Amino acid sequence: MKTENQRAWWFIVPVLALVAFNALIPLMTVVNYSVQETFGNNVFFWHGVGWFEDVLRSPRFHAALGRQLLFTGIILLIEIPLGVAIALAMPRKGPWVSVCLVLMALPLLIPWNVVGAMWNIFALPDIGLMGWTLNAIGFDFNYTQQPLSAWFTMVLMDVWHWTSLVVLLAYAGLSSIPDAYYQAAKIDGARPWAVFRYIQLPKMKRVLTIAVLLRFMDSFNIYTEISVLTGGGPGNSTTLLSIDLVKIALGQFDLGPAAAMSLIYFAMTLLFSWVFYTVMTRDEPQ
């Protein structure tokens, strides 16, 4: 028998403590709120799964979830193909590689609230470059009053901010393809579409899975940029899940429903990600 030294377990104590303080304890507080009712004075009463039932039946929640799914769907449909297309168009070697990579990385380096503020001003119909130009060429564009304009600005902002991430990941996937594959494809007489379909796309599958996952989670949880850009308006037209959640929790101070909603929200993000990842990696060897 090999003697085992159990003292090594002590090394993970700091990590456990850290995780406890920044994840477990806050999460358990939320769980705590989600099953209790309060009428003030810091007195709480057991409420069972009442809040969960309320949230799941609430038309307001359904509307926010619908907007959220629409937003995430739209940006994934734009950012993934666009990112792949840009990555394919980027040079493989030479001095322009680093220029392109830096240009691509720039939007990712900007703080999220700054992105929101930039687009807020950029899209203003009277003084913003984009808003003014759109109006000047004949579009009736006012994102502070028209839901469609607000959605257009919101989607454009997200595409501008995050397509780069997909580009960088896809580019990394493309650079890992050995030259021999392209040479073999040439000799096999494959046309560009076949090269993309049978070599580049399969080789990018892993990084694209990661890209979709990251973009799904980030866009599903998006708060900062939209909060700064539209604050959820006009009306409730851009009130996505996280914005609605903050309104309930901090605006109305309904801690119970807000806690129940965040747990449902969390579970949905987890569930979608898990299902997607499992499906994408299902038929891989090993």
Add this chain to the structure above:
Amino acid sequence: MARITLQNLRHSYLANPTSDADYALKEIDIEWKDGGAYALLGPSGCGKSTLLNIISGLTIPSEGRILFDDRDVTRLAPTERNIAQVFQFPVIYDTMTVYDNLAFPLRNRGVPEAQVDKRVRTVAEMLELDAMLGQRAAGLSPDGKQKISMGRGLVREDVAVIMFDEPLTVIDPHLKWELRSKLKELHQRIRVTMIYVTHDQTEALTFADQVVVMQDGVVVQIGSPVDLFERPGHTFVGHFIGSPGMNVLPVELRDGAAFFAGAHVATANRGPGSGAAEIGVRPEFVALADAGLPAEVLRIADLGRHRVVEALTGGRRVNVVVPEDRQVALGPVHLAFDPAQTRIYVDGWLAGAAA
């Protein structure tokens, strides 16, 4: 199928080559017969892969011409040359089945599906892949994948030449032998010109009818395996082929005859007048004798079927291959060189050979 002619081929990877050293290939002239099995043999970096890529059309040579039969293909793309190539690392299309992988080169060329099916099944049967045609290619072992790569090379009936670029590098030793025999067998069956690039002398000598030995971008000898072994045209060939390689000793020429450490050595050829030169003799053609060059046995290595004796004579080490049953002891001996297999080399090249 085609005869392949390389005329005055030179290639440099630099834009403006100035000296000979800038060329990866220096002046190549070769003619390969239709349906032959050829090997390009040389150490890493000798230019053999460059030469292969020039023939396949992946690289355009700086100077010179390539003819397939009488057609100048120097500037044609790989697809227009009608060639097939198998690479060092297996290239397979992961998402396709084995069947679709093999069918890919044919389908890209618009071959009717009935004919595709016939060819794929024939090739799969030759390579013993028929049992796995329906499997996803990504799940196969490395040798299975390399068989698919080879299969894609063999599946087109009309190719001018099939080229192999060190195809057995990633294959386990015990499967190498099998795949190599398979390849040789396939060549005898389909009689397509095949060019096999390798740095492994065993692979080259067992596969090819004619071996092209290269060093530093120059072809040093073209010959059958027997030629290369028994009549090396250059000391490099002597070194590179054979295990251990040929013994090369410095000699002084007097009227065309070789003198080593003051003693005359009988040789098969004569040198040009006088001056410094070298003699080369393979360890297989050196014997331990009662008379001859005095030497000292330093080391004896037992290789199973024979022994390699390392002896010191005139300050130089000489390897001698002796049969397993011959008794050898450390200490003084005499070495006898077989005069018919001892040759004079000047500047590395065999003296008196046609340049």
